[in-house]
Amino acid sequence: MQQLNSGVAYLIWCLCFFGICGGQRFYAGNFAGGVIYFFTLGLFGFGQLIDLALIPGMVDKRNIYLRGLHGGTTPSVNQSVTLNIGDIPQLKQLQELQTSKPSTTTPMQKLLKAAKEHGGQLSxxxxxxxxxxxxxxxxxxxxxxxxxxxxxxxxxxxxGAIRYHFDV
Incomplete structure (x- = not known):
């Protein structure tokens, strides 16, 4: 995929000295602006002068468009998608059900279960x-x-550390 270059756009801009205005806009993909600049001699010269500052932005915009058109991405660009699921009514109902259920496991049951998982011995x-x-x-x-x-x-x-031995 061919990328546009700001230097080439500035060289094309120089054609206005020979009466051919708007070439930089054609190069940057702004065809309607290019036609208007061509027939009005660069909006009577003022548009051509303003374009000296706008050329880098026009070229960057066109390059971004071309990358998207061809599906090309540079390795330095990290793309991420954020999905906000906080407003889904079913999710809110599920969260309310989960938070409303009281914990039926007592601390003693947690302790005994932990002892069983650790071979009957806990620090x-x-x-x-x-x-x-x-x-x-x-x-x-x-x-x-x-x-x-x-x-x-x-x-x-x-x-010498204290250990608790459980019969589980």
């Missing part, structure tokens, strides 16, 4: 991550688990 940090409880609430929960016979507390033989 304090692992328990905090799985239950999403604050430290004081978590300690009370672990004490309750010990009292109910779900867990036993011991120290890791290598690190």
């Amino acid at each position: 304090l940090a692992q328990a905090a991550m799985c239950t999403e409880l604050e430290t004081e609430e978590l300690k009370k929960l672990l004490q309750q688990a010990q009292k109910d016979g779900y867990a036993e507390m011991s120290n890791d033989s290598h690190t």
Whole structure:
């Protein structure tokens, strides 16, 4: 695909010195403007002078049009599409249903499920991550688990860290 060049457009603009005005507009794909400039001698010379500043924009606009026409893209151009689905009524109803359902899983159930996933052994940090409880609430929960016979507390033989062993 051939790209237009501003330098060539400026050379064509110089034809106005020989009475041929509007050639730069034909080159940039503005045929109606080119015809008007040709018959009015570049809008009586004023249009030709104004085009000296407008030529780079006309050439860029034509190049963008030609790239789109031929489906060509440069590797430096990143194209992205953003889809806003926030106004779909069915989506709003679904979101309301999901937020209105109360969580039926108790913190103790979360703790037991986490212990099962970790082979029946949890550290304090692992328990905090799985239950999403604050430290004081978590300690009370672990004490309750010990009292109910779900867990036993011991120290890791290598690190000395506290571990909770669950019978799951």
